[in-house]
Amino acid sequence: MPGIGLKRGLDEDLVIAPYATVMALMVAPVAACENLQRLDADGRSGTYGFYEAVDYTSARLPPEKTSVTIRSFMAHHQGMSLLALTNLMFASAMQRRFMACPLLKAADLLLQERVPKTAASVLANDLTPEMSRTQVDESENVMRVFTNPTSPVPEVHLLSNGRYHVVISSAGGGYSRWHDLALTRWREDATRDHWGTFVYVRDLATGSFFSTAYQPTCHATESYEAIFTQARAEFRQRHAGLEIHTGICVSPEDDVELRRITITNRTAAARAIELTSYAEVVLWSSSMKTCRFTANPCRNKSPV
Numbered sequence: 001m002p003g004i005g006l007k008r009g010l011d012e013d014l015v016i017a018p019y020a021t022v023m024a025l026m027v028a029p030v031a032a033c034e035n036l037q038r039l040d041a042d043g044r045s046g047t048y049g050f051y052e053a054v055d056y057t058s059a060r061l062p063p064e065k066t067s068v069t070i071r072s073f074m075a076h077h078q079g080m081s082l083l084a085l086t087n088l089m090f091a092s093a094m095q096r097r098f099m100a101c102p103l104l105k106a107a108d109l110l111l112q113e114r115v116p117k118t119a120a121s122v123l124a125n126d127l128t129p130e131m132s133r134t135q136v137d138e139s140e141n142v143m144r145v146f147t148n149p150t151s152p153v154p155e156v157h158l159l160s161n162g163r164y165h166v167v168i169s170s171a172g173g174g175y176s177r178w179h180d181l182a183l184t185r186w187r188e189d190a191t192r193d194h195w196g197t198f199v200y201v202r203d204l205a206t207g208s209f210f211s212t213a214y215q216p217t218c219h220a221t222e223s224y225e226a227i228f229t230q231a232r233a234e235f236r237q238r239h240a241g242l243e244i245h246t247g248i249c250v251s252p253e254d255d256v257e258l259r260r261i262t263i264t265n266r267t268a269a270a271r272a273i274e275l276t277s278y279a280e281v282v283l284w285s286s287s288m289k290t291c292r293f294t295a296n297p298c299r300n301k302s303p304v
Helices: 018-026 029-041 075-089 093-099 102-106
Strands: 053-055 068-070 144-146 156-160 164-169 174-178 181-184 197-203 209-211 223-228 233-239 242-250 257-265 273-279 281-285
Touching (some): 093 102, 156 242, 197 242, 197 257
Antiparallel strands (some): 174 181, 242 257
């Protein structure tokens, strides 16, 4: 815990909270129960259950004392302990009761705390900052903005979490890949950029249509911007009285790409707009070998 605290000097403190062990019963019941028995044998409990904490910090201890019991009770910690015991003995009855309410069930994902990818440092000498990457110079531009989708040399951007990859060009083309598996079709042809995942916008009143990026309809718009940053790719354009903002990112935890489209009507009339998404899904591994047909029958019986 000291490594994730906001207060400085926590690594120099050593405080044991019995209610934290009670809550750990839901994760490691045997080890937590044994620890509670040791705390009770040491006299760390009173009339209302276990005391608030046990302080082992040498700088605050009286002479000839190895620990001091904080003889107080906090109602909310007692309540947390009772809920932990209830969840342990009655198969998470209180959690199931709360999740039976549709309003709380709708916010269930907000309760899923991310597991830290790195362990917290506890010792003082472990908390010194280390250089893990080259510092970005102040003059270095970490944001790239392109206003010409038809540049002679394609400008591309990579979004990835190490497993799921999305390559996107300044015109909106590209591909999606998961590990070695191609999710959408792509060809190594610099003259064509119509591969990838696209969203078409159609005005139901006039029948006119275009795409949220330059590709694949290649319609000229009043204004166009492709914005590439480290975490996401954005496309902004204005066409036929509509402002369209598209944001693309890859989740750092889950292998999924997220696309959000915001359309703003800048005209005085109400508009009926239809959105259609399209992607040519292939699910093809680059390690798989294809069979080339000639005049003679192919001897390789593996599927093409």
